[in-house]
Amino acid sequence: TQFRRVALSEDSPRRGLLGHGSLLTVTSYSTRTSPVLRGKWILETLLASPPPPPPANVPALRDTNSDGKLLSMRDRMVQHRANPACSGCHSRMDPLGFALENFDAVGRWRTRGESDTLIDASGVLPNGVKFDGAGGLRAVLLQQPDQFVRTVTEKLLTYALGRGVDFYDE
Numbered sequence: 001t002q003f004r005r006v007a008l009s010e011d012s013p014r015r016g017l018l019g020h021g022s023l024l025t026v027t028s029y030s031t032r033t034s035p036v037l038r039g040k041w042i043l044e045t046l047l048a049s050p051p052p053p054p055p056a057n058v059p060a061l062r063d064t065n066s067d068g069k070l071l072s073m074r075d076r077m078v079q080h081r082a083n084p085a086c087s088g089c090h091s092r093m094d095p096l097g098f099a100l101e102n103f104d105a106v107g108r109w110r111t112r113g114e115s116d117t118l119i120d121a122s123g124v125l126p127n128g129v130k131f132d133g134a135g136g137l138r139a140v141l142l143q144q145p146d147q148f149v150r151t152v153t154e155k156l157l158t159y160a161l162g163r164g165v166d167f168y169d170e
Contacts, residue, residue, distance in 0.1 A: 011135070013109060017046070017152075018100060018134045021107030027097075028105040032114055035077060035097025042096045046141060048151040051089040058086065070115040073101060095123030099137035 013019050027038040044050040061076045071079070077094050081087045101119050104110050113119050121133040131140050141148050154165050161169075 013102065013134045015135075016138055018138055019103070019107075024100065024103045024107035025105065027100075031105060033073060033097075033101060033103070033105050035073060035094050035101060036090070037097070038100050039093030039095070039097035042137075042141075043093060045155060046148055046151055047144075048147065048154070051093055054089070055085050072113050072115045072117045072119075074098060074120055075115075091126055095125055095131075096137065098123050099131060100134055102133060 008015050017023060023041070024038075027041045028034050029037075040051060061080055063070060063076070065071055065075075077090065077098075081090045081094070099121055101113065101121050102109060102111065111119060122131070123137070124130050125140070129140055131137050157165055157169065
């Protein structure tokens with residue numbers, strides 16, 4: 001019935017913004033996760049480097065392989081990145097989103113995805129930096145504290161002021 005502080009252990013995946021249920025839910029579809037939406041949100045909201053808009057007429061992801069077996073989210077995205085028009089942006093977004101794949105569409109922790117296969121939450125950024133899961137991604141983001149802190153502060157200030165931030169707000 002009221003807000004209260006919840007103590008989390010140092011190794012809890014729930015720590016910080018990346019483990020916040022509301023953010024995990026808003027960056028998913030109603031029935032499944034979306035590494036693309038989650039990766040795009042991180043690029044836009046935490047790193048101030050949004051990807052360009054998608055090209056027109058992007059086909060929907062195939063959920064199953066030729067045998068009718070449900071594909072894992074990672075396999076679906078590999079298939080999608082095979083298209084050169086999609087690969088450039090997805091190489092930036094997808095690894096960030098896969099780091100949060102252990103959280104389902106409403107932010108519950110899980111070890112198996114929709115296809116009932118073990119989740120691989122590892123990723124490699126375009127600059128070659130490797131990480132594993134939300135904790136690994138958190139560590140990578142914290143290695144760039146100026147960009148991360150500046151971007152989040154700007155977003156919070158925009159919300160608090162009810163307007164965009166200008167040069168005189170520096």
